[in-house]
Structures are given as structure tokens and as C-alpha cells.
Amino acid sequence: MDPTLLVVVVVATALAFDFTNGFHDTANAMATSIATGALRPRTAVALSAVLNLVGSFLSVEVAKTISGGIVDDAKITPAVIFGGLIGAIIWNLITWYVGLPSSSSHALFGGLIGATWVASGIDAVHFAKVVEKVLVPAVAAPVVAGLVAAGATYLTYRLTRGGDAKTVARGYKAGQVVSASLVSLAHGTNDAQKTMGIITLTLIASGSLAAGSGPPVWVIISAGVAIALGTYLGGWRITHTLGKKLTTIEPPQGFAAQTSSAVVILASSHVGFALSTTHVCSGGVMGSGLGRAPGGVRWGVFGRMALAWLVTLPAAGAVGAIAGMVAQKGTVGVVAVAAVGVLVSVGIWLASRRRPVRPEHVVDEIAPQAEPHEIKAA
Amino acid sequence: MTINWAAFGSVFLVSVLATLLVTVLFAVGVVAKGRGKLVVAYGSFAVCGAVTLLGIAVILA
Numbered sequence: 001m002d003p004t005l006l007v008v009v010v011v012a013t014a015l016a017f018d019f020t021n022g023f024h025d026t027a028n029a030m031a032t033s034i035a036t037g038a039l040r041p042r043t044a045v046a047l048s049a050v051l052n053l054v055g056s057f058l059s060v061e062v063a064k065t066i067s068g069g070i071v072d073d074a075k076i077t078p079a080v081i082f083g084g085l086i087g088a089i090i091w092n093l094i095t096w097y098v099g100l101p102s103s104s105s106h107a108l109f110g111g112l113i114g115a116t117w118v119a120s121g122i123d124a125v126h127f128a129k130v131v132e133k134v135l136v137p138a139v140a141a142p143v144v145a146g147l148v149a150a151g152a153t154y155l156t157y158r159l160t161r162g163g164d165a166k167t168v169a170r171g172y173k174a175g176q177v178v179s180a181s182l183v184s185l186a187h188g189t190n191d192a193q194k195t196m197g198i199i200t201l202t203l204i205a206s207g208s209l210a211a212g213s214g215p216p217v218w219v220i221i222s223a224g225v226a227i228a229l230g231t232y233l234g235g236w237r238i239t240h241t242l243g244k245k246l247t248t249i250e251p252p253q254g255f256a257a258q259t260s261s262a263v264v265i266l267a268s269s270h271v272g273f274a275l276s277t278t279h280v281c282s283g284g285v286m287g288s289g290l291g292r293a294p295g296g297v298r299w300g301v302f303g304r305m306a307l308a309w310l311v312t313l314p315a316a317g318a319v320g321a322i323a324g325m326v327a328q329k330g331t332v333g334v335v336a337v338a339a340v341g342v343l344v345s346v347g348i349w350l351a352s353r354r355r356p357v358r359p360e361h362v363v364d365e366i367a368p369q370a371e372p373h374e375i376k377a378a
Numbered sequence: 379m380t381i382n383w384a385a386f387g388s389v390f391l392v393s394v395l396a397t398l399l400v401t402v403l404f405a406v407g408v409v410a411k412g413r414g415k416l417v418v419a420y421g422s423f424a425v426c427g428a429v430t431l432l433g434i435a436v437i438l439a
Contacts, residue, residue, distance in 0.1 A: 055437070058437065058438060059437075059438075131381075132380065132381055136381055140386060144389065144390050144393060145393075147394075148390075148393050148394055148397050149397075151394070151397075151398070152397045152398070152401040155398070155401055155402060155405065156401050156404075156405050159402065159405035159406065159409065160405050160408060160409055162409075163408060163409035163412045163413075164409075164411075164412025164413070166412075167408060167411050167412035168408050168409070168412065171404075171407070171408035171411060172404075172408065175404055175426075178430055179430075182430060182433050182434070182437075185434070185437055186437050189437055252405075255401075255404070256397075256401055259397055259400050259401060259404075260393070260397045262433060263392075263393050263396045263397045263400070263433075264389065264393045264397075266433050266436045266437065267388075267389045267392040267393050267396070268389045269436070270436050270439070271385045271388050271389050271392070273382060273385040273386050273389050275389075
């Protein structure tokens with residue numbers, strides 16, 4: 001296949017992945033604020049979109065490796081990247097359809113692992129790194145965020161007991177907006193960077209950019225805009241799960257969950273023990289449910305979430321492996337994979353229209369609580 | 379395989395301490411505001427604001 005055309009296809013697919021990354025992760029920052037009525041749904045996603053866009057311009061630290069050492073970067077070709085991206089996109093769409101918050105980064109890693117494995121053999125995959133960078137953090141993130149959020153929620157309800165109910169509700173709604181904004185900003189600096197890194201490395205691999213170059217301005221802008229547009233779309237199916245189905249969220253609880261998530265995300269990115277934003281935020285919401293009332297979490301929903309986290313890597317890997325294998329067959333292969341990718345995506349989207357989840361589904365039953373009301377003590 | 383447990387431990391410790399600081403101060407601020415103790419309230423919110431700025435600084439770093 002014409003190398004230039006392949007680069008164009010990979011860049012477009014990377015931006016498509018970035019877009020799914022956006023609406024898949026809106027819930028992380030905004031589910032609790034929407035559920036408690038601290039922000040109207042459209043305001044919340046607009047705020048999050050703007051902060052993701054701003055975040056994508058803030059960080060100058062571009063991902064030097066796409067994979068963080070999980071696969072041998074020297075053995076990654078544009079066809080492998082393409083296969084990996086298709087695997088990640090399809091898995092992101094499936095989990096979005098069933099409303100499960102799974103990590104977009106893990107989907108991308110999974111896709112790349114699968115595609116690299118079939119292209120370059122099992123030796124090109126560093127499984128020790130997979131355990132270190134994917135499996136251990138996947139278990140650690142919800143535990144850390146959950147414990148911190150449970151403690152924070154318990155303390156919050158203890159300390160505000162006897163406080164003026166209206167002031168408490170209003171104060172915590174304002175606090176929620178600040179902590180949710182911080183999560184959105186951090187998300188923009190991390191996740192838009194991944195797509196920029198992928199596009200930049202593809203351009204370097206094809207000889208369009210000199211080795212070691214930073215991302216061109218058009219890459220920064222297009223990646224930032226793609227994730228912001230995705231975020232603005234809202235991802236209501238996942239927001240519905242995190243904001244309503246996992247546990248019922250009140251303003252002080254939402255504040256505690258979101259503050260814990262923001263702190264854990266920032267601490268982990270600063271110290272260098274990378275944790276997935278999705279796992280941290282989901283763990284935070286779960287912990288806050290437990291902190292407010294023992295038995296405040298719907299374990300069935302959490303069980304399905306945890307299962308999705310476990311399956312993300314192998315599932316995206318399997319799709320990535322098949323896509324990568326076919327894409328390596330040349331032009332026909334790439335076109336076939338692209339066509340199947342588009343068909344599956346459209347199919348999932350059409351299926352989602354049959355039982356759509358809209359913003360009002362996230363707020364309808366919560367709406368009466370959104371007015372200032374008596375906060376029940378734990 | 380090297381799992382950096384020390385880094386993991388410090389993430390946990392920093393998270394507990396920073397979250398504790400913000401949630402306690404914010405709760406004190408909210409309750410104080412409801413009782414008309416504005417100096418205590420805004421003092422608490424100011425410290426929370428400072429921690430938020432520190433968070434933004436970490437994002438920028």
C-alpha cells in the first residue's frame with residue numbers, strides 16, 4: 001500500500017480513537033456532578049470538553065513511546081498501529097454500548113499487544129511490563145481511590161452533621177465543580193497526549209518527520225479537538241452507570257469522591273505510578289457509596305465493571321491481533337479492516353439508538369434531590 | 379518485573395493526607411459559613427483553593 005495513504009489512514013483512525021476516548025471518559029470527571037445536579041448535563045460536558053482541550057495544549061511531555069515498553073516499539077509498524085487502534089476503538093464502543101467504564105488506555109495497550117504479537121511474535125511483547133503497568137495498577141487504583149474516598153465521605157458526613165442543610169448542599173455542589181474540573185484538566189493532559197504520540201511516531205516511522213521530533217501544531221490541535229468533541233458528546237450510557245447505577249450520589253459524597261479521585265490521579269502521575277483515570281474515578285464513586293452507608297454500593301454493577309476491566313486487555317488484544325494480521329496483507333487488507341471497523345462502529349451506534357440513554361436518564365430520579373435538602377448523616 | 383511498591387506507597391500516603399486536609403477543611407468551611415463564622419469559613423476555603431492551585435501546578439509540571 002502507498003505509505004502516504006497508510007499514514008493518512010492511521011492518523012484518521014488515531015483521531016477516531018481519540019474521539020471515542022473522549023466520550024468514554026466524560027463520566028470520570030462529570031458523572032457525580034451531573035447526578036447531584038451540581039451542573040446541568042450540557043454545562044458539565046461543555047466544561048469538561050473545554051478543559052480537555054486546554055489540557056491537551058498544556059503538557060509538553062509527549063509520549064515518547066506509544067506503549068510504555070509493553071511492546072517492543074522498534075517492531076511497531078503503521079499496520080500494527082492501525083490494527084491496535086481498530087481493536088481499541090471497537091472495544092471502547094462495545095463497553096460504551098453496555099455502559100461500562102473501562103480504561104481507554106488499556107484498550108489501546110491491548111490492541112497494540114495483539115497486533116504486535118501476530119506481526120512480530122510473542123517475544124516482541126514484554127509480559128512482565130504488562131503485569132507491572134497494566135494488571136497491578138488495575139487492581140491498585142480502585143482499592144486506593146475507594147479507600148480514600150470512603151474515608152473522605154465518612155468524615156465529610158460526620159463533620160457536616162448539624163450544619164445548615166442549604167449551605168452544606170450549595171457549598172458541596174460548588175466544591176464538586178472545582179474537583180471535577182481538575183480531573184478533566186488532568187485527563188486532557190494525559191489522554192490527548194497518547195493520540196499525539198501515536199500520530200507523531202507514525203509520521204516519524206514514515207519519514208515525514210525527523211526522529212525525535214515533537215508533535216507538529218496540527219497534530220496537537222486535531223488531537224485536542226477530537227478528544228474535546230468526544231467529551232462534549234457526553235457518553236451518557238457510562239455516565240448513567242457511574243452517576244446513578246453504581247450508587248446514589250449526594251453532593252457531599254460527590255465532592256468526596258471527586259476530590260479523592262483528583263488527588264489520587266495527580267499524586268500517581270506526579271510520583272510515576274501511573275493509574276488509569278477510569279479505574280480511579282470508578283473506585284472513588286464506589287468508595288464514597290460505602291463511606292456514606294455500608295451497603296451503599298450495588299455490587300452487581302461493580303462486579304460487571306471489574307469484569308470489563310479484566311477483559312479489556314485480552315478482548316482489545318484479540319480484535320487488534322485479527323485487525324493487525326489482515327492489515328499487513330497490503331492495501332486490500334487495510335481497506336478490509338477499515339471497512340469492517342466502520343461497519344461494526346455504525347452497527348453498535350445503530351443498536352444504541354434502539355434504547356438510547358439521554359442526559360435526563362442520569363438526572364431524572366436524582367432531580368428532586370438536586371434541590372437543597374436535609375443531608376442524612378452516615 | 380519490578381513493581382515500584384515505594385512509589386505505590388507514597389501515592390497512597392499523599393492521597394490520604396491531601397484528601398484528608400481538603401475534605402476536613404472544606405467541611406469546616408461549609409459548616410462555619412452556615413453559622414455565620416465567615417472568617418473561619420473563607421480561611422478554610424482559601425487553604426482548599428491553595429491545594430487546588432498546587433494540583434494545577436502538578437498538572438503543569
